[in-house]
Each structure stands twice: as structure tokens, then as C-alpha cells.
Amino acid sequence: MMQNSEILLSICVPTYNRQFMLERNINFHLENFRRLGIPFEIVIVDDCSTDNTNDYLQSLAGTPELSHYRRIKNSGFVSNYAFAMRRARGRYAVFLGDDDLLIPEKVVEYVRIMETDPGIGMVQAPWMLVDARPGRGDMGPFYPVPGPTRFAKGDFKGLLGFILGHHAFPEFLIIRRDVLQKTISGATPFIFWAFLFTTRALDKTDILFMPEPFARVTAVSDDPRLQQGNNECMFQWDTYRGGLEYLASQMWKDKFPTTQERFDLTQQIIQFMHHRQTVALRLHIQAKNWVEAYVLYHRMSAYSSAKLQGASIDLIQKLAGASLAATEAAGFSNLPIIVDPLVTSDIVDLLPEKVKERLTRDVPAGDDGAARAWLRLDPRFGEPLKRQDAAFDISSYIEQFI
Numbered sequence: 001m002m003q004n005s006e007i008l009l010s011i012c013v014p015t016y017n018r019q020f021m022l023e024r025n026i027n028f029h030l031e032n033f034r035r036l037g038i039p040f041e042i043v044i045v046d047d048c049s050t051d052n053t054n055d056y057l058q059s060l061a062g063t064p065e066l067s068h069y070r071r072i073k074n075s076g077f078v079s080n081y082a083f084a085m086r087r088a089r090g091r092y093a094v095f096l097g098d099d100d101l102l103i104p105e106k107v108v109e110y111v112r113i114m115e116t117d118p119g120i121g122m123v124q125a126p127w128m129l130v131d132a133r134p135g136r137g138d139m140g141p142f143y144p145v146p147g148p149t150r151f152a153k154g155d156f157k158g159l160l161g162f163i164l165g166h167h168a169f170p171e172f173l174i175i176r177r178d179v180l181q182k183t184i185s186g187a188t189p190f191i192f193w194a195f196l197f198t199t200r201a202l203d204k205t206d207i208l209f210m211p212e213p214f215a216r217v218t219a220v221s222d223d224p225r226l227q228q229g230n231n232e233c234m235f236q237w238d239t240y241r242g243g244l245e246y247l248a249s250q251m252w253k254d255k256f257p258t259t260q261e262r263f264d265l266t267q268q269i270i271q272f273m274h275h276r277q278t279v280a281l282r283l284h285i286q287a288k289n290w291v292e293a294y295v296l297y298h299r300m301s302a303y304s305s306a307k308l309q310g311a312s313i314d315l316i317q318k319l320a321g322a323s324l325a326a327t328e329a330a331g332f333s334n335l336p337i338i339v340d341p342l343v344t345s346d347i348v349d350l351l352p353e354k355v356k357e358r359l360t361r362d363v364p365a366g367d368d369g370a371a372r373a374w375l376r377l378d379p380r381f382g383e384p385l386k387r388q389d390a391a392f393d394i395s396s397y398i399e400q401f402i
Helices: 019-036 051-061 077-086 105-118 157-166 193-202 228-235 238-251 259-286 290-299 313-330 345-349 394-398
Strands: 010-014 040-046 066-070 092-095 120-124 129-130 138-140 149-151 174-175 207-211 215-220 337-339 373-376 390-393
Touching: 010 019, 010 238, 019 040, 019 051, 040 051, 040 077, 040 193, 040 215, 051 066, 066 193, 066 228, 077 092, 092 105, 105 120, 105 174, 120 193, 138 215, 149 157, 157 193, 157 238, 157 259, 174 193, 193 207, 193 238, 228 259, 238 259, 259 290, 313 337, 313 373, 390 394
Parallel strands: 010 040, 010 092, 040 066, 120 207, 129 215, 337 373, 373 390
Antiparallel strands: 092 174, 120 174, 129 138, 149 207
16 A cells, blocks of 8 residues: 555545446556556545445455445445545545546646645536447536636635536535645535535635546436436535525625625526526426426426426426325335226326336235225225225325425
């Protein structure tokens, strides 16, 4: 194992149940950073995987550039991210997901900028989105940076304006380790982690945003699991607002903004959030998350018109009711849910997969004493119900989605 003083760069990779992707990640970075000849380490933190990840990492025990840790229980992405970064022993540290790859030459270029100018404690850049399906490739940077943009220590106003103006998400960073130790830790409620860590860093050092990506990040793949970025966009978008508000509070620390200044900022945050919510709404519709799509649509409509793609609000209301009824039916019995013939196949096809796979058209013969759930539009379907059975009337659920 290399000594701390010898290591220039720590590549920190949190992982969970993706041994096949992690193997590609490790092999790529070992080969390319060895080729570039800089002292580096790869820090892997396994978030208590249940696949072959631990065995694979144990097989690499003799690799001098590699150190790995295993959590005693699954902690979630942000906690595992922070744990990995805080294990870094290099002068600089960089994070990436287990299915992502650095652009080695660009990383080295940015590290050299930081080495030349000690006033810069963090370099940020957009990441190159990648469609990892066969025959696909780079899709373009996630957000635009017009040119090298430096924010002096404490310039929270400048950083907030940059984020709001460019829809910048400061997630991919190279950070000097002394800044890292004062900046990155486990999850904090209500605040998007990237806004939080970047705001903390700006309190300690200058931050440089560069226009060219230093990482290639999987946006679309054949992996059936949700990508972390999509998961955050769909289910944690409210924390974006929290992050912007936290950054604004630092901007106004010891200051007294006018009513107009507060109003103007509020409008900017609403516009930023509307854009992010529009993306989340589209992803929820694509994923057939109808209850989430319904709630998000109405939250957006409180401020401005919400644009729908692929479904009308009337259809979303009906499907939200049907989905909720089917979900509650699935929680009642482990047996297949018996579906009313009036619930047509085209409606069934629009239900979430985890619900749809529980449905059946087969009506059992006789009474074996097992509790069954009946999903129905016709209130007579399944009657008379057995004492142990329960009916879930879709129409009453639809009525809830006003």
C-alpha cells in the first residue's frame, strides 16, 4: 500500500451490487493512470453488497494502488459517497460512480491547475452524459459552462447566480484533501448534497468551474436499476430548492436584503425548480409512476402551467387511482390480485410493472380459505365476497384524485 505522502490523486468509488461494472471501472483506471505515471490510489467502498462484489475486491488484495472498505450495513448513496471521499489519502480526491469513467488526461490537466495555483481548492466541471446501450455513445455535457469561471472564497452571490443562470449541478469535483475534510460528510436533511458540499467549500477556498468534462457518466443503460442521477431528479428534486435556499442564506449572512431582492430571488428559484420538476414529471410518466406524477403536476401548477408529455391530467388521475387501488390490494394478499374484466388490458398495460405482475384474470373455483384481493370497477365483481377476502373499488380511489 502506498504512503499518503506519495499519493497525488485519490479516485473514490462508492459501489453497491454492481460487481460487473466495478470491474470495468477498476481495470480502466488502473491501466490509464498507470500509463500517465502519476501517483494515485483507487478507494472502493462497498455499501454491504449482496452480490459477488466483496469476493471480487478480496481477489484484488495485492494491488498496491487499491484500498477497499465494506460497510457493515447498507447506508445509501450519499453516506457511502462521503465515507469513500473521507478515506482519501491523496493530495486531491475525485468521486465517480461505479458505472462511470474518468477522462484521465483531463483529470491530470485540472490537477496541475490546482498544483500551480494553491488558491484553488476545488475544480468543478459538467460531466459527459453517455448512452451505454450498444451502438450508442456520448450525448453531450450535462450543463453549459461558457469558459473557465472562478469564484473567490466567500462569493456566494456569484456562485448562486451561476447555478441559477446555467442550471449548473456541482456534482463532479476534484477537491484538495484539506478542503475535503472540512466540507464533505454524510447526508444532511432537506439539502441536495452537491449544493451543500460546494457551498461549504466556497467558505474555505476558491472554486474553479471548467467547461470541459473530466468524467463520462452513464445516463442511459440496459441496467434495469434506476440510475442515481435519475433517482435524484425524480424523488429528491425538493432538496434542490433546499440547496439553493442554503446557498442564498450564506449570501445574505450579516446582510439585510430588500423586499424586492427577496422577491427577485424567489422568482429565480421558482423558475429553476419548474425546469427541474418538468424533467422529473416526464421521467415519472415514462416510469408509470402515476401517483407521483399527479402530485408533482399539481405542485407545479401552483406557480405556473405544467406541461405534460405522453399523458393528459385526466388520464393521470384515472391511472393514479387504479395504481393506488392495485398497490393496496397487493399489500393485502400474497396471492395474485383478481382483476375485474371491466378493467381493460390497455389500462392494465399502463400500470407500474411491480403491480402488473401481481394481477390475474383467473377467478378461483371453490373456497380454500386463503385471503384474496379483488380489483374491480363493477361493485358486483367477486360478490358475495368470502369473509377473508377484500375488494378494492377502483372508482372510489379515482375519486380521491380531484
